[in-house]
Amino acid sequence: MKFGVVVFPGSNCDHDAYFALKHNLGFEVEFLWHKDTSIPDDIKCVVLPGGFSFGDYLRAGAIARFSPIVSEVFRFAQKGGLVIGICNGFQILTESGLLPGALLKNTSLRFICKDVHIKVVNNNTPFTSLLEQGKVLRIPIAHFEGNYFAGDDILKELEDEDRIVFQYCDAEGNVNEASNPNGSLKNIAGIVNRGRNVLGMMPHPERYCDPILGGTDGALIFESIINFLKI
């Protein structure tokens, strides 16, 4: 079993994801080029990495969604394959309709790059299978457009179907306005699709997989994926 990390023109966390998966966690991983028209059979989880695919022109993720590989990611997800979109990857997932809602500009109108705390509000997903409900993770964010927005009907659907996976919180796990870095609706930091096999999240777990970088909470998400796939 392998991870596949998609490389778009403008991706800049693709190598971080590759390094974290291969060297910090010891998993098999290969790059997938945005023009590829197939996903090898041994890939069980596709990572859409952070960055500025196609320069974030028009809207973040809007052009990447039409890359040939994204049609393949659609098919892969429909068959139950695991997909994790991180930051720009989350933006691509919302633009492509694999996940609902949209990521607006941060309310501060600033690019925010800092550690945040996120709370695991749903551990019944492949991406949180090793985590306790309510566990607080410390993971960095680095984005200008991470302000999650969805209409009332979509928000209700996400809540009713228990599809909010991570919420921004403080170190003690309190979800409140003060711990919301970007204005996201309900402090949403990550959601899954109905099938629970596609996760989009703004924080960067791949940046916190190595103690030398300041934290290892991100590794728990990738280890959860492996744990799920082995079951």
Next chain:
Amino acid sequence: MANYIAKVKVMLKKGILDVQGKTVENALKTLGFENITDVRIGKYITFNVDADSLEKAKEIANSAADKLLYNPNIETYALEVTIFEGNV
């Protein structure tokens, strides 16, 4: 076949906080423009279309807007298509 020009105006939906507009509005207020309210910032996109008729050109332009130029979750657009009479 004639050449038409399409002008697409994309705006954030009403009800979605336009943080850029708000910031510009605050700056204008600071400069003394107290009568200015509801500043909103959108995108203006133009492109030329070769088509047999104005109707066809509009159809193509609408389709382009629907497919890529705006995100219906958060934006609305207005489209204007006219015969292209050269760059004025």
